[in-house]
Amino acid sequence: MAEYLESFALLEENDREGAVAFALGLLERGEATLPELYEEILAPALNRIEVPRKTEDELIWREHMQSAIVQAVMGACWPFVLSQKQTYGLPGKNTRVLLVAPEEEYHEIGIRMGMDFYALLGYEVVYIGCNTPRDTLLNAVKTLRxxxxxxxxxxxxxxAQLPAITAALKALKPEPRVYIAGSALARTGKSAHDFGADGALTSFAAIRGITEAKQ
Structure with a gap:
């Protein structure tokens, strides 16, 4: 997928229409699966964005602009999520997953990709989104189970918020399985178990692995 990553300079050019057309073309021609598009093209393209801290106030808008383009690409890919479900055998059927980011966490791309990954595997997906206070999350889990x-x-x-959040979730009946996603763990050398969670799910392969293991 490296050759396609170079083509995705469309992000840097603020070419929303071109980025959407390029991504959909890869899927339509069968040159990339949806997980490959997300993990090997979109995510690396975003990760190439560098905003030095000393110029953050002046240039952070670039990251926001390019993130918005990636959001548009993912929105356009939803029909492929629906059409490719059967390809993976629906191992997550009859299983409900709730996706959330804690209070003061505003990065949404990863959790949004996760939504499509779970949907692709047949899960019933509840997407709460970013900046969710603990009590709001707990109320949602109590209601939606x-x-x-x-x-x-x-x-x-x-x-730092996770130990209290996972402990509160684990105290609920029925008790949900709790997994940590996102790049923060890799940056700190910590494991999900350090925060009381059942594990880390940071890739489509990892999600698919725990899904098929429960069958």
């Missing part, structure tokens, strides 16, 4: 809760953390400072 998901089998899994995936908590996405990108800013490593937000990891």
């Amino acid at each position: 998901p089998d899994l809760v995936s908590i996405s953390v990108t800013n490593y400072l937000n990891l």
